[in-house]
Amino acid sequence: MEELWRELQMARSIAVLTGAGVTSGTGAARALGGRTLAAQFGPADLATGQQFAQNPAAVWQLFQSRRALLAARGPDKAHLALAELERRKTLTLLTLNTDDLHERAGSRKVVKLRGDLWWMRCTKCGRPWRDGRAVLAPLPPVCACGGIARPGVTWFDEPVPETEFKQAEAAVRSAGLLLVAGVTARLVVVAQLAAVARRAGCRLVELQDPAATPSGAADCTIAGDLGDMLEAAVSRVRPFEDTLEPCL
Ligand SMILES: [Zn+2]
Numbered sequence: 001m002e003e004l005w006r007e008l009q010m011a012r013s014i015a016v017l018t019g020a021g022v023t024s025g026t027g028a029a030r031a032l033g034g035r036t037l038a039a040q041f042g043p044a045d046l047a048t049g050q051q052f053a054q055n056p057a058a059v060w061q062l063f064q065s066r067r068a069l070l071a072a073r074g075p076d077k078a079h080l081a082l083a084e085l086e087r088r089k090t091l092t093l094l095t096l097n098t099d100d101l102h103e104r105a106g107s108r109k110v111v112k113l114r115g116d117l118w119w120m121r122c123t124k125c126g127r128p129w130r131d132g133r134a135v136l137a138p139l140p141p142v143c144a145c146g147g148i149a150r151p152g153v154t155w156f157d158e159p160v161p162e163t164e165f166k167q168a169e170a171a172v173r174s175a176g177l178l179l180v181a182g183v184t185a186r187l188v189v190v191a192q193l194a195a196v197a198r199r200a201g202c203r204l205v206e207l208q209d210p211a212a213t214p215s216g217a218a219d220c221t222i223a224g225d226l227g228d229m230l231e232a233a234v235s236r237v238r239p240f241e242d243t244l245e246p247c248l
Pocket of ligand 1: 123124126127143144145146147
């Protein structure tokens with residue numbers, strides 16, 4: 001924790017990249033969310049465009065389960081700690097998660113690299129809209145134009161949209177520290193942003209579950225419970241202005 005606190009305290013500006021590991025009980029939630037269809041389709045996070053084209057109703061059922069689970073739970077310690085860190089430091093949150101737990105915890109500057117599962121988009125006319133209902137019926141939902149709606153997320157086999165990737169790149173370039181939390185740097189988009197950090201001279205610190213294998217891409221890997229580590233470290237971080245010596 002001491003090490004994490006020092007990294008956070010020293011950095012003037014921080015970019016945080018989060019993945020599934022910031023949500024506690026993610027494994028259980030995924031299993032529950034995809035229980036009936038997991039064997040055939042895998043969890044909603046791993047849904048592909050091909051699966052959706054073949055069976056939109058089944059893929060929507062996976063997303064429906066995720067929506068119902070999310071509607072029934074709140075943010076975790078890690079989400080709350082990162083929202084608090086944004087109040088104390090210049091921070092941009094980049095996330096591969098499609099839920100809204102960072103926003104519900106109070107984070108304001110959030111770049112959603114893989115979209116938002118509370119949004120949908122028409123596959124015919126392209127219209128996007130938000131639908132916050134936990135239960136959708138009938139499935140698949142349709143647009144006013146009659147086209148089938150798809151979840152407003154990036155499929156697992158699609159690249160991150162250019163606009164969001166550029167925002168993430170800019171945030172990393174201007175940050176002194178890129179903190180990767182709850183996601184492996186072996187994922188393509190994480191590796192790409194790690195490369196941006198290296199070129200920009202931005203320090204890369206990886207927070208991981210002790211069971212995960214370090215990617216080898218980080219300047220420093222800190223293993224432990226993400227929620228506990230972030231909560232303890234962030235509570236001691238002072239805003240940058242407070243750390244300046246008075247020049248009297
Ligand atoms: Zn439409």
